[in-house]
């Protein structure tokens with residue numbers, strides 16, 4: 001007969017049992033979305049292939065660490081308290097071909113320049129989040145695209161199918177999910193190297209502008225500001241400050257949590273706390289098309305501990321916002337939830353106040369961020385999807401005006417931009433007009449601000465921020 005288990009044995013068995021119970025209940029929660037309607041999911045030819053890919057993804061190392069997600073959550077908590085500002089941006093749709101050192105550096109350079117303008121001119125700490133290293137999947141308004149009488153499945157991002165207009169390219173291929181992971185990893189590695197390895201050093205403010213200054217009004221304006229920063233740094237050094245403190249910056253990754261098989265496969269239990277984190281990015285958001293309260297996306301996001309966002313379009317009611325708040329941040333944890341409003345320049349001044357009022361009165365803390373892109377898209381006569389820079393600026397001005405009148409904090413901007421001199425949005429310093437769009441229209445999905453247009457926006461936001469005082 002086996003002897004009675006020792007106290008240690010019993011304790012160990014008990015611990016094992018507890019961890020099994022808690023792990024399986026966590027697993028149950030993380031898979032609960034599978035029983036709910038999930039919009040905008042690709043249809044795959046072979047479910048077994050998707051399962052094999054998910055199993056492969058589940059074995060891969062995390063792209064980000066839970067502790068980094070917590071750090072971002074703390075910084076976003078500062079935003080909810082009105083003490084910091086979010087700058088979130090990048091491509092509408094990243095592409096695998098764009099995971100190169102040049103492309104990533106150009107985007108980061110523009111983001112850093114914008115952040116410097118905001119930090120210096122508005123005197124506010126800026127939380128820098130890229131729509132980078134994972135933004136490979138797109139929701140679409142139509143499931144198909146028709147060209148010259150030929151109908152094919154819509155492009156859903158490089159994680160799903162190809163942009164080229166052929167049946168082969170447009171076939172949904174689950175193996176692309178693996179490539180999305182590897183391209184995210186390459187991009188994030190570059191971002192980490194650029195932001196920590198000296199390139200983002202504040203003493204490089206002029207270097208980021210070198211290839212730009214002569215050509216553009218925004219570049220020249222930036223150059224002046226960089227000169228002031230230089231003098232401030234010299235002054236601080238003379239006062240005894242340690243210049244190495246400006247060597248690197250904190251940078252975080254984000255993307256829309258769209259393809260639930262991918263996000264689920266990259267969700268891990270944090271060894272420190274036993275809580276699940278989606279380690280595909282620091283920050284995940286839900287799009288306007290997939291934020292149904294009883295839908296699969298909300299259910300999945302509810303259980304991960306990353307800081308998260310939800311896009312809110314012009315039809316969102318105050319009750320919708322409150323219900324999302326209750327479901328996604330039931331304990332009112334500061335920094336956990338960001339509402340990214342994308343109302344359109346002509347709607348923001350009417351559509352935003354009821355949401356902010358009700359959430360502020362009844363809800364926990366939330367960071368309010370303005371996406372001035374997605375409510376302002378239209379089709380030019382040439383067929384290009386575009387946006388007017390004046391509408392983008394006007395939506396941001398409306399966002400600031402609403403928060404100012406309600407006494408709440410305009411917490412940040414969320415934009416689609418690129419570091420290259422593309423011609424995708426009309427207006428701006430170089431006055432791109434609709435007839436110019438074809439010149440350098442390179443986006444895989446929505447039109448992005450180019451570098452000059454992005455810097456113009458940063459100067460305007462800094463001005464609006466200063467006027468809040």
Ligand SMILES: O=C[C@H](O)[C@H](O)COP(=O)(O)O
Nearest residue numbers: 092138139140141142445446
């Ligand atoms: O950001 C993405 C787009 O707004 C979204 O994919 C819808 O675009 P579509 O109307 O071209 O499908």
Ligand SMILES: C=C(OP(=O)(O)O)C(=O)O
Nearest residue numbers: 092287288289311342374
């Ligand atoms: C699809 C997007 O936005 P929204 O969900 O707000 O339409 C996006 O951010 O690219």
Ligand SMILES: [Mn+2]
Nearest residue numbers: 092416445446
């Ligand atoms: Mn977009």
